Amino acid sequence: MSKRVFIIVPSTIVARGLEQIFHDLGEFEVGGILSDLSGSGVVQLRNMDPDVVIVDPSIFDHSSRGNARVTLAEYTSAAVLAIVGSLWDEESLKQYDGVLSLYDVPTTVIRKVRAALEGHGDAPRSEGEELSAREKEILVCVAKGMLNKEIADQENISIYTVITHRKNITRKTGIKTVAGLTVYALLNNLIDINTIE
Amino acid sequence: MKMGTSTERRLLSPSMKMADLMNLRFSLLGVLTRMGIPFGFGDETVEEICHRHGADPDTFLLICSVYAFDGYIPTKERLEKADLKEVLRYLRLSHAYYMDVALKELATALENLIEPCGENQKRIIWKFFSEYKDELAKHFEYEEKTVFPHAEAVLRKGSDRTFTIGEYEENHSNVEEKLEDLKNLVMKYMPAVCDQQDIFKALFYVFSLETDLEKHTVVENDILVPIVNRLENHE
Numbered sequence: 001m002s003k004r005v006f007i008i009v010p011s012t013i014v015a016r017g018l019e020q021i022f023h024d025l026g027e028f029e030v031g032g033i034l035s036d037l038s039g040s041g042v043v044q045l046r047n048m049d050p051d052v053v054i055v056d057p058s059i060f061d062h063s064s065r066g067n068a069r070v071t072l073a074e075y076t077s078a079a080v081l082a083i084v085g086s087l088w089d090e091e092s093l094k095q096y097d098g099v100l101s102l103y104d105v106p107t108t109v110i111r112k113v114r115a116a117l118e119g120h121g122d123a124p125r126s127e128g129e130e131l132s133a134r135e136k137e138i139l140v141c142v143a144k145g146m147l148n149k150e151i152a153d154q155e156n157i158s159i160y161t162v163i164t165h166r167k168n169i170t171r172k173t174g175i176k177t178v179a180g181l182t183v184y185a186l187l188n189n190l191i192d193i194n195t196i197e
Numbered sequence: 198m199k200m201g202t203s204t205e206r207r208l209l210s211p212s213m214k215m216a217d218l219m220n221l222r223f224s225l226l227g228v229l230t231r232m233g234i235p236f237g238f239g240d241e242t243v244e245e246i247c248h249r250h251g252a253d254p255d256t257f258l259l260i261c262s263v264y265a266f267d268g269y270i271p272t273k274e275r276l277e278k279a280d281l282k283e284v285l286r287y288l289r290l291s292h293a294y295y296m297d298v299a300l301k302e303l304a305t306a307l308e309n310l311i312e313p314c315g316e317n318q319k320r321i322i323w324k325f326f327s328e329y330k331d332e333l334a335k336h337f338e339y340e341e342k343t344v345f346p347h348a349e350a351v352l353r354k355g356s357d358r359t360f361t362i363g364e365y366e367e368n369h370s371n372v373e374e375k376l377e378d379l380k381n382l383v384m385k386y387m388p389a390v391c392d393q394q395d396i397f398k399a400l401f402y403v404f405s406l407e408t409d410l411e412k413h414t415v416v417e418n419d420i421l422v423p424i425v426n427r428l429e430n431h432e
Contacts, residue, residue: 174385177371179325180378186321187386193317 004031006050021106046075053080069095073160079120138165143185211244211254231290256283263415292337303402310395329375351428362425
């Protein structure tokens with residue numbers, strides 16, 4: 001099955017161009033295109049659960065640009081590549097899993113996307129139905145009411161790893177809400193009630 | 198009344214026997230009782246019974262269609278025939294039913310179920326259920342204080358336009374998620390001390406509330422909203 005790409009760029013020409021490249025070379029298919037990250041777009045991104053996101057960093061305003069990757073991680077656990085046309089602040093590009101240039105030839109685009117997916121191995125694709133020890137640790141943090149950012153800092157992992165763990169926990173337990181996960185953690189003796197009240 | 202020709206009209210028509218309609222699906226009985234139509238209707242038709250009890254047969258059948266057929270989307274023609282006042286009356290009576298009957302039954306079942314559990318377990322499960330109940334009540338309150346009065350104002354052509362039905366964010370998602378969580382918690386993770394029949398009973402009430410609320414949402418989104426929308430545009 002081909003991997004799904006989600007494109008977030010303000011330029012229709014760039015979006016169509018990328019779509020054409022992926023179409024011509026197979027392996028990846030474009031599942032959605034947005035011009036920015038507003039309102040319903042976010043919902044679309046979340047629902048599609050793509051493997052790869054390609055984003056033009058200019059959709060983020062100057063103050064939020066440095067946190068772009070973290071912002072996206074709230075909606076998706078996909079590998080994220082930036083696409084830039086001209087000189088761009090090198091430091092702010094480091095947060096991405098890869099960087100595409102408007103001048104990349106199609107094969108380079110594919111190669112970079114593949115590399116980004118591999119490098120994204122950080123994201124735990126947890127199989128099986130029992131919660132792993134790691135997932136239980138994250139669950140306990142969630143049950144205590146900690147935010148993703150706090151969990152990431154405490155466990156020394158990236159915020160998108162936290163989100164992937166949370167997704168896996170919900171998939172395995174069938175429990176979606178924080179309140180529900182707290183009940184789950186208590187019924188399974190993962191936490192002591194005194195730590196949450 | 199002249200009958201339409203579509204399949205759906207043939208299937209649910211005012212001239213069919215009420216008993217045949219009710220036999221289509223169990224959940225239709227809920228619609229019937231909430232509309233205040235008593236049992237004991239013998240072999241009378243839907244139309245006869247509705248008229249006797251002051252209910253509009255077209256609206257009644259429209260709501261019944263939602264409950265009887267999954268994925269049912271009302272046609273424009275049927276929406277135009279429906280009586281908005283009757284739709285609102287049904288929605289309000291449904292809210293009262295969920296709060297005063299369905300949730301109380303579920304609460305009792307849940308109370309019995311967690312009886313043998315440890316104090317902490319009892320407390321946290323009960324807290325979860327209470328939060329769900331409060332959220333649902335808050336949601337209903339918003340509809341009854343903001344959405345329904347607006348619909349009535351539009352009907353009287355007296356809407357002050359500070360609110361339009363387009364702003365009615367049908368945001369049931371969080372309440373739905375909580376109920377689903379409750380279902381999974383009860384089904385999958387109750388301690389071994391719990392009685393199997395008690396688990397079954399609690400699940401029975403959770404499932405029936407869940408199914409009923411799903412249909413309730415369809416009535417709001419696919420009947421109430423389009424009717425008010427049309428009236429707003431004609432104002």
